[in-house]
Amino acid sequence: MYSYSEFDEAFVRERVSQFRAQVERRIDGSLTEDEFKPLRLMNGLYLQLHAYMLRVAIPYGTLAPHQMRQLAMIAERWDKGYGHFTTRQNIQFNWPKLKDVPDILDALADVEMHAIQTSGNTIRNVTADHFAGAAADEIADPRPVAELLRQWSTDHPEFQFLPRKFKIAITGSPNDRAVTKAHDIGLRMVRNEAGEEGFEVIVGGGLGRTPMIGKVIREFLPREDLLPYVEAIVSVWNLLGRRDNKFKARIKITVHEHGIEEIRRLVEDRFTEIRPGFSGVDQEVLAGLEAAFARPSLPERSLGGFESAYTNDPVFRAWSDTNVAEHAVPGYGIVTISLKAHGKTPGDASADQMRLMADLAEELGHSEIRISHEQNVILPHVHKSDLPRVHAALKEAGLGTANVGLASDIIACPGMDYCALATARSIPIAQEIAERVDELKIEHEVGHLKIKISGCINACGHHHVGHIGILGLDRAGVENYQITLGGDGTESASIGERAGPGFSADQIVPAIERLILAYLDLRESDSETFIQSYRRLGPAPFKAALYPETAEKERADAA
């Protein structure tokens, strides 16, 4: 993976020492909160309901074992012994004290990490396919490009005061695991008719208050044009973006208001103007990055240990079938470690669990770790004969849940248990749904199902692209949960549609249960997934399951 240059190291250290002085001046009263707030947000420090929260960047979700161990150390020394992995592939600490934050940032800098541009109206952490560099369906590893974008966007002088935040996602695979169509810019690696690698560039996607599926602005962009083209998009939006209205400032609204054709024309003009300024240095940097991200050598080995465990141990078999994905190299697997044990908080890992995952990555996973936007941890290169050992160690640490991609593998934002913006809680709903499907023992039968929960309209829990989305709202001083159906965050992206009136905190879990059971009755065969059934049948039978009284009344009225 990428190692900091002298420039990176000096830059990150300087920012820490600047922030240390800013915190001192805030505490001694020389800075007011109004003056300090933008400074702390530039360093990822939020004030939440019960405490500060520090959001640490995990660039494109890639971590090394020694970095994971440092996160564990920070969790124990300055927090409450755990961290929360987010839907942006980052980690959040929920309980730091203001005076400790500069020390935490120094400890992060010790392992080439930081919290810069994890907040504020800047280009945020570039997210990537969490199977990058390992996936069997991949054209190329997207992370060298993601790192190039990170270097270009970090402290970019033109883009420090954007109309609003700006998020870029990239995937190297036709199967989109990076939700590229719901980002300000989505980049999908493709090949043209001549077989050359390039990008399909998608712009103006986003969730939140006005969910939009991104539109293709350029069907094929040659690799060497990437930085000037992305810079052209951001600079066009930087001028056009609605700074008068926070809710209309994101590029999705700019694209919606001006139309994709007009935006394309402006971007192409700007691109033509700035392209000559890119002399090719970026391509030299990129070549170096590609070497840094080269896949480790994965030797051929016997599969003996795997096959006997697979045949004899049904618990291992279930885990292996659910949590291990196909690797580009025969004999290897991509392990997804579920941070969704039934009844636990989605995305949380204790310091002990972090250290165990670091040890496993080091001993059996070629020292590579990824964080997924689905709030799980990935060991991308594990030989199948090592899977029984990995599984046994994970199981002992409470990390062996075989539910990846299933009903209890729920994305949930922190919601009103932590977040100052939330309108309702998310975590307890996720915990109760997971416990209920575990009680019913139906999730393996139900199969692939994405449930996503957000505790407010900002949609950090990606509820719009959940097959079943849940949005927590405050309705007249009571928590209320609205269901959306039919969302999809993959290459066949769609925004879920609201099913009807919301449910109270007591009613929401039974409602989800009715929905799941109705799907089992409705599906044509065991291999038809929830989203496929929904697309085949439309919302009516699912709504009937959610609102049986309304359905009953309609039948009576029709009779």
Place this chain on the structure above:
Amino acid sequence: MSRKFTPKVVTGNALIEGDAVWLTEDDRWTREMSEAELIEDEAHAQMRLLFGQSQPSVVVGVYLADAKAGLNGPEPTHFREDFRTRGPSNYPHGKQATA
């Protein structure tokens, strides 16, 4: 006739810890909502809010929150303010840990 004023408390977060705090009648910041001053007069509420906001080296994000009189002192009326008196529901952290 003017609308009846909903009683209020002055609240915010402690500068260093970020913990929820409430303003008392004798000008202290308390970590227990029940010790807060329950303000029943609108003009007085504005005065107390200004007083709270004038202490930026102690407390951050000061605002008026709806409250009602309870047996042991002021109590929250909205679930958000209720959560602030306890902490998160997924771990016994925050105020509920020391209660």
